[in-house]
Amino acid sequence: MDNVIQTSALTRQFNGLVAVDKLDITVRDREVFGLLGPNGAGKTTTISMLCTILKPTSGTAKVNGFDIVKQATHVRKSIGIVFQDPSVDDRLTGRENLYMHANLYGVPQSEQKPRIDKVLKLVELEDRADSILRTYSGGMRRRLEIARGLIHYPKVLFLDEPTLGLDPQTREHIWTYIKELRETQDITMVLTTHYMEEADKLSDRIAIMDYGKIVALDTPDELKGTLEGDVIAVKTKDADRFASVLKERIAVKKTRIVDDSVEITVQDGKALLPRIVDVATQNGIYVDSVSLREPNLEDVFLHYTGRAIRAESGDELHGMSAIRRRAIR
Amino acid sequence: MTEIRGIYTLWLREVKRYLRDRTRIVSSFFQPLLWLVIFGSGMRVSGTIGSLSYQQYIFPGIIGQTLLFTSMFMGISVIWDREFGFLKEILVAPISRFSIFLGKMLGDSTDAVIQGIIVFCLGLLLGIPLSVIEFFEVLPLMLLITFGLVSIGLTIASFMESLESFGVIQSFINLPLFFLSGALFPIRGEQVPNWLQIVSNFNPLTYGVDALRTVVLGAAWQPLYPLYFDVAVVCCFDVLMIALGTLAFSRSK
Numbered sequence: 001m002d003n004v005i006q007t008s009a010l011t012r013q014f015n016g017l018v019a020v021d022k023l024d025i026t027v028r029d030r031e032v033f034g035l036l037g038p039n040g041a042g043k044t045t046t047i048s049m050l051c052t053i054l055k056p057t058s059g060t061a062k063v064n065g066f067d068i069v070k071q072a073t074h075v076r077k078s079i080g081i082v083f084q085d086p087s088v089d090d091r092l093t094g095r096e097n098l099y100m101h102a103n104l105y106g107v108p109q110s111e112q113k114p115r116i117d118k119v120l121k122l123v124e125l126e127d128r129a130d131s132i133l134r135t136y137s138g139g140m141r142r143r144l145e146i147a148r149g150l151i152h153y154p155k156v157l158f159l160d161e162p163t164l165g166l167d168p169q170t171r172e173h174i175w176t177y178i179k180e181l182r183e184t185q186d187i188t189m190v191l192t193t194h195y196m197e198e199a200d201k202l203s204d205r206i207a208i209m210d211y212g213k214i215v216a217l218d219t220p221d222e223l224k225g226t227l228e229g230d231v232i233a234v235k236t237k238d239a240d241r242f243a244s245v246l247k248e249r250i251a252v253k254k255t256r257i258v259d260d261s262v263e264i265t266v267q268d269g270k271a272l273l274p275r276i277v278d279v280a281t282q283n284g285i286y287v288d289s290v291s292l293r294e295p296n297l298e299d300v301f302l303h304y305t306g307r308a309i310r311a312e313s314g315d316e317l318h319g320m321s322a323i324r325r326r327a328i329r
Numbered sequence: 330m331t332e333i334r335g336i337y338t339l340w341l342r343e344v345k346r347y348l349r350d351r352t353r354i355v356s357s358f359f360q361p362l363l364w365l366v367i368f369g370s371g372m373r374v375s376g377t378i379g380s381l382s383y384q385q386y387i388f389p390g391i392i393g394q395t396l397l398f399t400s401m402f403m404g405i406s407v408i409w410d411r412e413f414g415f416l417k418e419i420l421v422a423p424i425s426r427f428s429i430f431l432g433k434m435l436g437d438s439t440d441a442v443i444q445g446i447i448v449f450c451l452g453l454l455l456g457i458p459l460s461v462i463e464f465f466e467v468l469p470l471m472l473l474i475t476f477g478l479v480s481i482g483l484t485i486a487s488f489m490e491s492l493e494s495f496g497v498i499q500s501f502i503n504l505p506l507f508f509l510s511g512a513l514f515p516i517r518g519e520q521v522p523n524w525l526q527i528v529s530n531f532n533p534l535t536y537g538v539d540a541l542r543t544v545v546l547g548a549a550w551q552p553l554y555p556l557y558f559d560v561a562v563v564c565c566f567d568v569l570m571i572a573l574g575t576l577a578f579s580r581s582k
Contacts, residue, residue, distance in 0.1 A: 091349055
């Protein structure tokens with residue numbers, strides 16, 4: 001089987017609002033597929049439908065060869081999920097949570113202990129396995145949830161914003177696990193994130209999602225390659241005027257304003273840089289700083305959606321889990 | 330087989346959580362104690378019922394009340410699980426909603442029955458004549474009574490958005506069921522208003538309390554209905570509520 005997931009015109013509406021709009025994507029066997037987009041783009045809704053939590057309004061999808069509407073139980077047996085919000089029982093120990101999961105997913109009793117020991121080792125939680133979860137840090141809980149998602153040997157592992165709200169060190173840690181999983185296990189992963197770096201580092205292919213639609217889909221390198229050339233960012237207080245001057249004097253097609261900077265994408269950045277500064281001086285525009293860099297996913301995103309991905313902190317959890325997540329940190 | 334293991338797993342979880350919560354166990358001691366000692370002694374002036382002291386009379390009623398209040402309260406675990414996200418983990422597991430409901434219901438019922446047993450032992454301390462045989466007769470009755478009551482709690486909770494609204498609804502249901510069950514005063518007889526007699530017929534707890542009295546008080550108590558009838562009514566109620574609860578769980582996402 002080449003395609004582990006195949007969606008056909010997958011659509012979900014909420015009270016007339018289209019959250020996911022006729023989605024057609026295929027996810028290949030053993031790849032890490034990144035769904036990148038701002039909040040509200042429809043990433044979690046897509047994943048929820050693929051996980052059979054949410055029924056599509058129209059269209060359908062196949063996961064591991066099973067229809068998500070008609071064969072939901074088979075789909076559930078084929079997948080593992082690491083939810084965006086924590087979903088572990090905090091009154092039980094780590095190990096008890098894992099045993100519970102193994103039993104719910106019908107893992108044979110004789111295999112439970114070795115598998116649980118193995119996943120605990122994988123996420124480096126052997127020492128703390130018998131502590132009540134309340135004493136875990138946010139990062140440890142997240143790691144436990146990843147471990148839990150692996151116990152029943154799922155064909156597909158869904159990771160919904162796996163590092164949301166975690167500190168950079170823990171984030172790096174989890175990235176390492178995901179990469180290791182990819183290399184050592186026979187598993188396909190679907191990852192949603194709004195962190196560019198995360199999508200870039202982990203995914204084999206990335207789908208950029210906006211307003212419920214896929215606006216671009218390719219490998220991270222190809223996506224960045226479509227922009228051709230370099231990005232020059234000029235920081236100035238007079239950004240608006242400078243942008244129009246640039247359009248006039250140098251043949252740049254598109255300028256963007258990000259915070260106080262004017263950004264342009266050009267073929268040969270090094271050659272053009274002195275001229276840009278010249279233009280600024282001639283027009284009496286004071287330049288604070290100039291930078292030259294290769295395009296990143298942020299630029300790709302901007303290119304396809306026409307706006308920057310909204311900068312967000314991790315505080316977008318709801319209800320009590322939000323209060324608790326904050327308390328943990 | 331997977332379903333049975335799933336039910337067992339969810340049952341075990343509820344019981345473990347309960348047994349680890351010391352405050353809940355200790356506090357479960359006090360409310361019935363207040364009813365039996367203060368209310369029971371205070372109302373002694375209102376006389377005896379048949380050959381029974383008032384305290385003896387209300388004792389089975391207080392067991393029923395404890396089962397009612399704890400069972401209904403258990404519904405909170407659904408809201409709790411949802412708020413903390415754990416409900417999702419259960420709902421995406423490859424087991425049926427019926428099994429999920431049954432596992433949770435059996436677990437919560439076990440917890441409620443443990444509270445009932447505590448009250449039963451309290452009766453021994455207060456000098457109410459009880460025997461080991463009675464204990465083993467009361468145990469299955471307590472279970473049957475809690476199945477339906479826990480199911481009401483879980484069903485209502487599955488529709489509630491917040492803990493607060495669940496608390497309000499819960500007291501709306503608890504007190505009428507309690508007062509109209511004959512737990513505290515006779516609901517049959519010449520002095521009892523007609524409407525109260527009629528309404529209490531529709532209260533499942535009426536039959537539960539009557540059955541508990543029949544078993545605990547023995548010959549001193551004149552049963553309202555034969556024991557088998559009480560048990561049959563309670564069983565019907567259980568089946569109905571479990572069906573409703575499964576339905577409620579199936580629609581929640």
